[in-house]
Amino acid sequence: MEYLGLKHIKGSLVTVEGVQNPPPKYDEIVEIKINANKRLGRVLSVAGDRAVILVFEGTSGMSLTNTATKFTGRLLDMPLSTELLGRTFDGGGRPIDGLGQVFSNQRRQIFGTPINPVKRVCPRNYIHTGISAIDALVTLVRGQKLPIFSVDGLPHNQLAAQISGSANAGNDNFAVVFGAMGVSHDTAEFFRNFFKESGVVDRTIMYINHAFDPPGERLTTPRFALTAAEYLAFDLDYHVLVILTDMTQYAEAVREISSSNGEIPSRKGYPGYLYSDFASIYERAGIVKGSSGSLTQIPILTMPNGDISHPIPDLTGYITEGQIVFDQTLHQKGIYPPINVLSSLSRLMKNGVKHPKLAAQLLSKYAKVADVRAMAQIIGEEDLSKNEKNLLDFGRRFEGQFLNQQVYRSLDETVKIGLELLC
Secondary structure, three states: OEEEOOOEEEOOEEEEOOOOOOOOOOOEEEEEEEOOEEEEEEEEEEEOOEEEEEEOOOOOOOOOOOEEEEEEEEEOEEEOOHHHOOOEEEOOOOEOOOOOOOOOOOEEEOOOOOOOHHHEOOOOOEOOOOOHHHHHHOOOEOOOEOOEEEOOOOOHHHHHHHHHHHOOOOOOOEEEEEEEEEEOHHHHHHHHHHHHHOOOHHHEEEEEEEOOOOHHHHOOHHHHHHHHHHHHHHHOOOEEEEEEEOHHHHHHHHHHHHHHOOOOEOHHHOEOOHHHHHHHHHOOOEOEOOOOOEEEEEEEEEOHHHOOOOHHHHHHHHHOOEEEEEOHHHHHOOOOOOEOOOOOEEOOHHHHOOOHHHHHHHHHHHHHHHHHHHHHHHHOHHHOOHHHHHHHHHHHHHHHHHHOOOOOOOHHHHHHHHHHHHO
């Protein structure tokens, strides 16, 4: 049955009245026809005979009278096949690479569920990224979710791309799934070019929602990406690295849609369910019993005004197993990657780190450097003691020789540099 006309249009939301039994279900897919064009939406809420629908492609060009709505009775799903590898899709799962549709007898709903804790296997296998600050001090483990907390203008995209190129380690069963939400054209092109140049494009699946695309599609982009990643990891035993950027744009879309729906805001205007919404994404990473594959997540979020206590990084930190924090001061010094190792953390590091004593000694000594630098700003460096001057020298060498690197390093090279700094 089709329902002609709409009651309200607000942002990306439309309201249909007079809906008859059986009532539509939450998350049910809706077909919306505007003249000869068709768009998709999903049911956000139902009250009596009124249904509120989120239109994925936006409501541009729609009016209260020229719209026909049809409830399909199904949830949003996608085809699953190895033919997804090497393909590029938009935030709604539609191909944008000119290669046509993906056909498969196997389909799966994109609004999946977090991994059952009973079926989880504790991640223990270290991923060598070739980046000393990560390999030695903020170790990445297969099956972990380790976000990058950054600020606009810092090289977080370069770091994520570099990790994706290094994490392969010659494994044929390796794949990258890239989900971009509200990104600029330049960012999307950067990742496209990197995957081509690094030789992993044939083992990469890309879902891209640009900044000029409708915000409704930003809610489905990471879920399309994760559904494809779960299929590769848990059905086909691939080791999958999922890069999601930018989670801040995703959260802004959640806030915009929540506000349009008249929901009561919480911190900074974000809805109270932002925590559980994030969890429904992050908790799909991991390793499950019965499968030799893994799903590792590296979400990227740009902290508004560099505030790490903002709800987006704050809630993300509660759910994920640590974070890699970028530092503007280090970036201004020309250090790449500008990782603040004292603010960064990997809660699974003990499962994957190869040299825990080295990491502890480097972090302990570097932590003292900040205190000495603060003192030097007050009394001047010339009035510091010999030990304090040695600490300042260690800080400069640690940042310049250990943190700062332009080329891939083996673990042996990382350990050698760390030991030389401590001597």
